[in-house]
Amino acid sequence: MPAEPKTRPTEASVPDFIAAVENPRRRVDAEAVNALMTEVSGEPAVLWGPSIIGYGSYRGPTGDWPIIGFSPRKANLVLYVSRDFDGAEDLLARLGKHKTSVGCLYVNRLDDLDPAVLRELVERSVARMRAGNPATAGC
Template sequence: MTNRTTASDADVDAFIDAVSDPVRREDARAVRALYERVSGEPARMWGSSIVGCGEYAYRASGKDQRMCSIGFSPRKAETVLYLAQDFPGKTDLLAQLGPHRTGVGCVYVKRLDKIDAGVLERLVAAAFAALQATG
């Protein structure tokens, strides 16, 4: 199976500008700025709907793959944050974050103004550091 979530040269600004919900669009701009600050790298499009920073290698289905170290996608109902599945402090940070739900390697947030921005930054930084440490 081909990995459809690969880095592209698509315009991140155009993608974010096309988000129809104004709150979700502003949240996307804020998350992008946070991710770029934490990673020290420019945001890139990964596939058609994920904005991400950094890059790491992994092996899936017997194939070497690459993915953004930290990513997000402004979906219709909420913003999805793509973070490492497990890293030191994750459980404690999520407990302090504010309203959210989780999935495997994902944190779903309806509105950034309802969560603790400082905790979010520490969460993203810890996730990024964990993946950078593994290569």
Template sequence: MAELKTRKNDASVEDFLNGVENEKKRNDSLEIVKMMQEVTGEEPVMWGDSIVGFGSYTYKYASGRTGDWMMVGFSPRKQNLTLYIMPGFDQYDELLGKLGKYTTGKSCLYIKKLEDVDQDVLRELVKQSVEYMRETSL
């Protein structure tokens, strides 16, 4: 079976974020790091070459294969700021209704810029998702 390419590594989060060309996206990314670090109590760590993650958990497939992944994370992509909310969004309808402008994928929350969303609601979404992951993945 293929090895997962996106793994925790020792690359510098600071260097990665300082390399974000768009100043607004870079500043938003620094705010997201601060918020996620406060919520999780974890230090930011690079996962692969473009994701900043916080905490980790071990998942297990039905086949028995296991792997490690971040509890929560984000990446300043070209089109959006992508936040990785690992439980997905089914249980967060009420919070999402108050969040602001965003789109979602399976576990990805896409926002153009932080000012498009209510940051208190975003913080609560991250907090609840991390609590859920800590409760269900141990």
């Protein structure tokens, strides 16, 4: 039986966490992504562990995870989104400057992305997760 993840929802304040982001550009980007993911998911933002802001949750093979989320890291803004849906590769091709790994998108600046494509990616990711096909969590 797999171990439960160490990253769990906390009671910490998401606004306080975002306000404490040192880099002003990263802080502004985090505020914008938080607004987008809150609106699209319809879920309140919750701090998972010390640095992931997540929305909603699902039960995956290793425990509970947010259905979508992000982390304003020093090096990048990391978006935790599902890409397990038809048309995902096309969206990524049109998204703008980013890098990917298993379940993450790494972005230097939100200004590097097409906002309409980002919104569609977030909308389709949330829909896919709610349809019961969880993406691989973690980076």
